[in-house]
Amino acid sequence: MHFKEKKKLIIGLIIAAGLILLFLWDSKQGRDDNRIIKSDELTQIKGTLANHPKIETAEQGSPWVSIKLKEYPEFKFDVSEIKYEAFKAKEFVNEIKLGDTISIDILSYDYNTKIKKDKSLRISEKLINYSFIEPYGLKANGKSYITLADLNKAWTDNKSLSWVLYIAGTLFLIFIITILLRKPDNILDDRQASR
Secondary structure, three states, X not given: OOHHHHHHHHHHHHHHHHHHHHHHHHHHOOOOOOOOOOHHHEEEEEEEEOOOOOEEOOOOOOOEEEEOEOOOOOOEEEEXXXXXXXXXXXXXXXXXXXXXXXXXXXXXXXXXXXXXXXXXXOHHHHHOOOOEOOOOEEEEOOEEEXXXXXXXXXXXXXXXXXXXXXXXXXHHHHHHHXXXXXXXXXXXXXXXXXX
């Protein structure tokens, strides 16, 4: 395969790398919750439960619980993925009912950008999942259903598995790209050798 034939693949790889770098840059500009969270990074809000919470599931992915508050009608406070692992979900949906007052700890970043609107959001945050705010603590009727300590422990446990999957995925991608770049050359060499 000559350079002209590889040109499209190389341009595609450069564009993909550029998009990944743009995503990483955008991620660093605002909300950063892919780490251990400290208690002084949270703001507590209180509200009246506007929906009867239930554990929801989809065909793919983990279960989640969606919480709506009358005081913040444009937002859903979804407990999902790693946060769901630290959530006493069954107890919450069985013990809490419509109209109960609950306290939710959210990132001060979300509070300042989405609720108070004192600071501006990144463009990607305005376009993707704007109406979702993740709880980092949840209390109702004197009982804690999510604690920051449990969330940070679940995140730490999951972090090591994520790195293994990330490294394996990267190595697999490099392997596929290497095969795509070399395979046509081998075919041409085989054809020329058989002549």
